[in-house]
Amino acid sequence: MRTMRTNVFAGGAVDWDRRLFDSLIPLPDGTSYNAYLVRGSEKTALIDTVDPAKAEVLMEQLADVENLDYLVAHHAEQDHAGCIPLVLAKYPLAKLITSPKGKTLIVDHLHVDEKRITTVGDGETISLGDRSLRFIHTPWVHWPETMTTYLAEEKILFTCDFFGSHLATTDMYAHDKERVYEAAKRYYAEIMMPFRHAIRNNLEKLNGLSIDIIAPSHGPAYDNPSFIIDAYKDWISDDPKNQVVIPYISMHGSTRLLVERLVGSLAQKGITVFQFDLAATDLGKLAIAMVDAATIVLGTPTVHVGPHPAVLYAAMLANALRPKAAFASVVGSYGWAGKAVEQIAAALPNLKVELLPPVICKGLPLAKDFDSIEALSGAIFEKHKARGLVQ
Numbered sequence: 001m002r003t004m005r006t007n008v009f010a011g012g013a014v015d016w017d018r019r020l021f022d023s024l025i026p027l028p029d030g031t032s033y034n035a036y037l038v039r040g041s042e043k044t045a046l047i048d049t050v051d052p053a054k055a056e057v058l059m060e061q062l063a064d065v066e067n068l069d070y071l072v073a074h075h076a077e078q079d080h081a082g083c084i085p086l087v088l089a090k091y092p093l094a095k096l097i098t099s100p101k102g103k104t105l106i107v108d109h110l111h112v113d114e115k116r117i118t119t120v121g122d123g124e125t126i127s128l129g130d131r132s133l134r135f136i137h138t139p140w141v142h143w144p145e146t147m148t149t150y151l152a153e154e155k156i157l158f159t160c161d162f163f164g165s166h167l168a169t170t171d172m173y174a175h176d177k178e179r180v181y182e183a184a185k186r187y188y189a190e191i192m193m194p195f196r197h198a199i200r201n202n203l204e205k206l207n208g209l210s211i212d213i214i215a216p217s218h219g220p221a222y223d224n225p226s227f228i229i230d231a232y233k234d235w236i237s238d239d240p241k242n243q244v245v246i247p248y249i250s251m252h253g254s255t256r257l258l259v260e261r262l263v264g265s266l267a268q269k270g271i272t273v274f275q276f277d278l279a280a281t282d283l284g285k286l287a288i289a290m291v292d293a294a295t296i297v298l299g300t301p302t303v304h305v306g307p308h309p310a311v312l313y314a315a316m317l318a319n320a321l322r323p324k325a326a327f328a329s330v331v332g333s334y335g336w337a338g339k340a341v342e343q344i345a346a347a348l349p350n351l352k353v354e355l356l357p358p359v360i361c362k363g364l365p366l367a368k369d370f371d372s373i374e375a376l377s378g379a380i381f382e383k384h385k386a387r388g389l390v391q
């Protein structure tokens with residue numbers, strides 16, 4: 001483990017080669033599972049463990065740690081909690097500290113003996129002697145049981161997934177700001193965005209704390225906490241930006257022609273557009289683009305009457321991530337008949353969006369179809385202007 005502060009150590013494992021998380025989320029830059037050891041004058045605590053795939057790394061780091069009094073579990077997901085049984089087996093007297101909801105989930109997911117678990121309420125503190133750990137419940141980042149730990153004597157906040165980034169790096173701190181910002185925004189977009197209202201409450205809860213270091217359990221720590229706190233405040237705000245996201249796919253070129261015309265027209269009006277061909281898109285980048293966009297336009301050809309499955313998947317992803325977009329529409333094409341618009345609209349029940357008139361053409365687009373694209377572009381511009389988004 002590496003020394004973060006006197007008797008505070010950063011350990012865990014860097015997973016350089018992992019490319020998929022939860023069998024769903026792309027990890028272009030790998031990830032890390034951070035664990036922290038805090039030694040007080042009387043007691044020692046380990047904060048979080050690592051993914052079971054990296055159990056050996058953690059257990060080697062603990063080889064010289066003779067006694068462990070507390071193991072803090074912020075979150076029951078296996079990438080942090082998966083090695084709890086191993087650690088508890090190594091230290092038979094250690095207590096597992098978690099939130100009440102964490103206890104239920106850890107028993108369910110890891111079959112930990114309930115007698116080993118001590119639950120802590122929001123704001124409760126345990127003493128390590130000359131240091132203390134205060135537990136702050138921060139639910140829905142991104143499960144219901146999540147909490148953070150504040151080490152007041154060192155002004156360190158341990159946050160697990162909250163403020164984390166999927167980034168494999170040897171840097172202890174986030175000094176490569178551009179790279180960490182993108183990785184943290186990707187992480188926020190993929191798992192935190194659906195809970196942005198809960199995150200707002202959690203950020204308010206942290207307001208009263210004096211924080212020198214934020215130490216998450218993925219990616220580097222922050223020795224300039226305002227960098228990531230301000231980023232989160234921006235991402236969770238209710239105000240979208242003057243941006244349009246267009247995930248689309250094209251089978252024979254018609255939908256692509258509509259999308260390209262729309263992108264060009266919106267750009268002419270000063271609107272920033274993110275165009276994603278779903279045949280070759282990193283879905284994490286699509287998720288990032290959805291964090292701020294005011295409008296989402298899905299582009300689809302027609303496959304057996306409905307939308308292309310890849311576009312339906314993108315719609316389902318948007319519906320699950322619940323971005324702050326205020327407007328949506330569909331452009332696309334069909335061969336002989338189609339219900340793509342209806343099926344895409346039905347896939348977006350969670351989005352609080354106003355649906356703008358779709359543009360669907362039969363076969364190759366004609367001049368009148370491009371006129372309809374111009375009308376859609378104009379409608380998007382007017383909506384953005386009415387929201388005060390256009391400079």
Ligand code: FEO
Pocket residue numbers: 075077078079080142161218
């Ligand atoms: Fe990093 Fe939700 O686990």
